[in-house]
Amino acid sequence: MTTPARLVVLISGGGSNLAALLRACEDPGYGAEVVAVGADRPSAAGLALAEAAGVPTFVERVGVYPERTDWDAALTDQVAAHEPDLVIAAGFLKLVGPRFLAEFSGRYLNTHNSLLPAFPGIHGPKEALEYGVKLAGATLFVVDDGMDTGAIIAQVAVPVLDDDDLEALTERIKVAEREQLVHTLGRMVREGWQVQGRRVRLGPA
Structure with missing residues (x-):
């Protein structure tokens, strides 16, 4: 059996995407395992999810370092110590x-709640x-x-309904976002991928 890909997941909040990944990784056929979960704040509720699943956790707060570059170096070292194949924000x-x-x-992959390049930043659905x-x-x-400019x-598209408010649209996007991520x-860990300029191709080279 192929060795599962090693994932380090970075979170700041409740960890709904993390929870979906942890569930997926319970299936040996999925092809990956979460080997560590890191956060930028000790209050991130997703840390408890990781600990309950027996996954090591760490916290690197920006505010405890004199310079942002020091935090970046510390975060890099923490993540690298777990020898990840992929890092997921x-x-x-x-x-x-x-x-x-x-x-x-x-x-290093990220998931964003808009159809980029439209609406980058933290207020995509709004x-x-x-x-x-x-x-x-x-x-x-x-x-x-x-800022949300990578390849x-x-x-995944989510229709905006005539009677949508921010809460309803955001929740439907979250559901689609989780499914797409998982x-x-x-596919990436089982089939491989290549980044070629602005194009990412899934499958063997």
């Missing part, structure tokens, strides 16, 4: 720095609703040094 609300990006180039688009959605992408791996990540 699952609701992780901090921008990493050059050292982290260099260490995990092409292997801005989509205010703009009046008919399709919102979620994007899985390879993180680069920009796109997968996208499905696409599984």
Whole structure:
């Protein structure tokens, strides 16, 4: 049997995407295992999910370091210690720095609640609703040094209904986002992937 891909998941909050990944990884055929969960704050509720599943956790708070670069170095070292094949930002609300990006180039993934390049940043569903688009959605992408600007791996569209409010639209996007993350990540670890400029191709080289 092929050795499962090693995943380190970074979180800032409740960890709904983390929970979905932990469930998926219970199936040996999925092809991955979560080997560590890191957070930028000790209050992140997802840490308890990881601990309940027997997954090691760590916390690296920006505020305890004199410079942002020091935090970036510490986070890089913490993640690297677990020898991940992929690092997943699952609701992780901090921008990493050059050292982290260099260490995990092409292997650091994020999921965002809009159809990028539309509505980057932290208010994707709100801005989509205010703009009046008919399709919102979620994007899985390879993180680069920009704000939600990396090469796109997968996208899923979520219709915006006439009677949608922010809560309803956000929740439907979250459901689609989780399903996309689990499905696409599984394909990546089982079939391979290549990043070619702005294109990401799933499957063997």
